[in-house]
Amino acid sequence: MAEATEPLLSLRGLTRRFGGLTAVDNIDLDLAKGGLVSIIGPNGAGKTTLFNLVTGLDRPDAGTVNFEGQDITGLSPERLAARGIARTFQLGRVFGNLSVMDNVLIGAHTRLRAVKPAVPVIGPLLELGLALLRPASVKAEEERLREEVEAILARFGERLLPRIDQPAYSLSYANRRRVEIARALALKPRLLLLDEPTAGMNPSETAEMQALVAELKAGGLTILLIEHKLEMVMRLSDRVIVMDEGQKIAEGPGEEVRGDPKVIEAYLGHGLPGGAEQESAA
Numbered sequence: 424m425a426e427a428t429e430p431l432l433s434l435r436g437l438t439r440r441f442g443g444l445t446a447v448d449n450i451d452l453d454l455a456k457g458g459l460v461s462i463i464g465p466n467g468a469g470k471t472t473l474f475n476l477v478t479g480l481d482r483p484d485a486g487t488v489n490f491e492g493q494d495i496t497g498l499s500p501e502r503l504a505a506r507g508i509a510r511t512f513q514l515g516r517v518f519g520n521l522s523v524m525d526n527v528l529i530g531a532h533t534r535l536r537a538v539k540p541a542v543p544v545i546g547p548l549l550e551l552g553l554a555l556l557r558p559a560s561v562k563a564e565e566e567r568l569r570e571e572v573e574a575i576l577a578r579f580g581e582r583l584l585p586r587i588d589q590p591a592y593s594l595s596y597a598n599r600r601r602v603e604i605a606r607a608l609a610l611k612p613r614l615l616l617l618d619e620p621t622a623g624m625n626p627s628e629t630a631e632m633q634a635l636v637a638e639l640k641a642g643g644l645t646i647l648l649i650e651h652k653l654e655m656v657m658r659l660s661d662r663v664i665v666m667d668e669g670q671k672i673a674e675g676p677g678e679e680v681r682g683d684p685k686v687i688e689a690y691l692g693h694g695l696p697g698g699a700e701q702e703s704a705a
C-alpha cells in the first residue's frame with residue numbers, strides 16, 4: 424500500500440549512544456496520518472529510547488525528527504505536547520495522591536497552557552488572581568473541563584468513571600495504566616505513543632486495551648505502539664518495525680515480519696519469554 428500523503432511523523436537516521444552502546448542506531452521511520460505502526464523487538468532493543476527521542480525526553484546524537492512537516496528534533500517535552508504529541512510510559516506514571524479527575528485534568532491543562540497567549544509577567548499573577556477570585560468565567564471553564572474529562576473516562580466503560588474522585592494510588596494496576604492513557608487523550612493529541620500499554624495486564628484486560636486502541640485508531644488518531652503481545656500487534660498494525668540492538672532489522676506487514684528469519688533469530692538470541700532455554704556451553 425502506497426502512502427501517498429506526506430507522513431505525519433518522519434524519522435531519519437535517528438541515533439542515540441550511551442557510552443559505547445548505540446541504543447538507537449540510524450533509524451528511519453515514516454508514520455502516515457491516521458496510521459498505526461508498532462515497534463517490536465527483544466528487551467534492550469532500543470524501543471523506549473526511540474520514544475524518548477521522539478517525545479523530547481532525550482536528544483539524539485544524530486538524525487532528525489519531523490512532525491507535520493516541521494523539524495522538531497530536540498524540542499522539549501512541553502513544546503512537543505503543545506504540538507499535539509502525547510505518550511504513556513512503560514512503567515506507568517500517574518500521580519498517586521491525585522484523584523483520577525485531577526490526573527486527567529493535567530493533560531487538559533497542558534493543552535490549554537499551550538494555546539494561551541504569552542503574557543510573560545502579568546500572566547502567572549493574573550492566573551493566580553483568577554484562581555483565587557474564581558469569577559464566573561473561570562467556574563464555567565472548570566465545569567467544561569470536568570465534562571471533557573468525564574467524556575474521556577467514559578471511553579473506559581465502568582473502569583474509571585465510578586472512581587473519578589478516588590486517589591490514583593487506590594486503583595488497580597490496570598486502572599492506573601488506563602488513567603495514564605486518559606491523561607494523554609486529554610491533551611487531544613495528534614500523535615499518541617503508547618509504550619507497552621498492556622504490560623502486566625491479564626488476557627481480558629489486554630483484550631479491552633486492544634479494543635480501545637482499535638477505537639482510537641478508527642477515530643483517526645495516529646499511533647506509534649510498542650508492544651510485546653504479538654497477537655495485539657498483528658491485529659492493530661498497518662506496519663510493524665522490528666528493532667534489535669538499536670537497529671531496524673525488519674519492517675513490513677505483521678505477518679511478513681513475524682516469519683522473517685532475522686526476527687526469529689533476534690528473539691531467540693535474547694531468549695523468548697517463557698521459551699526453551701538455549702543450550703549453554705558453561
Ligand SMILES: Nc1ncnc2c1ncn2[C@@H]1O[C@H](COP(=O)(O)OP(=O)(O)OP(=O)(O)O)[C@@H](O)[C@H]1O
Pocket residue numbers: 441444446464465466467468469470471472473513
Ligand atoms: N539513560 C541511559 N543510559 C545508559 N543506557 C541506557 C539508557 N537508557 C537506555 N539505555 C540502554 O539502551 C538500551 C536500549 O534500552 P531501551 O530501554 O530503549 O530498550 P527497550 O527496547 O525499550 O527494552 P524493553 O523491551 O526491555 O523495554 C539498553 O541496553 C539500555 O540498557
Ligand SMILES: [Mg+2]
Pocket residue numbers: 470471472513
Ligand atoms: Mg522499553
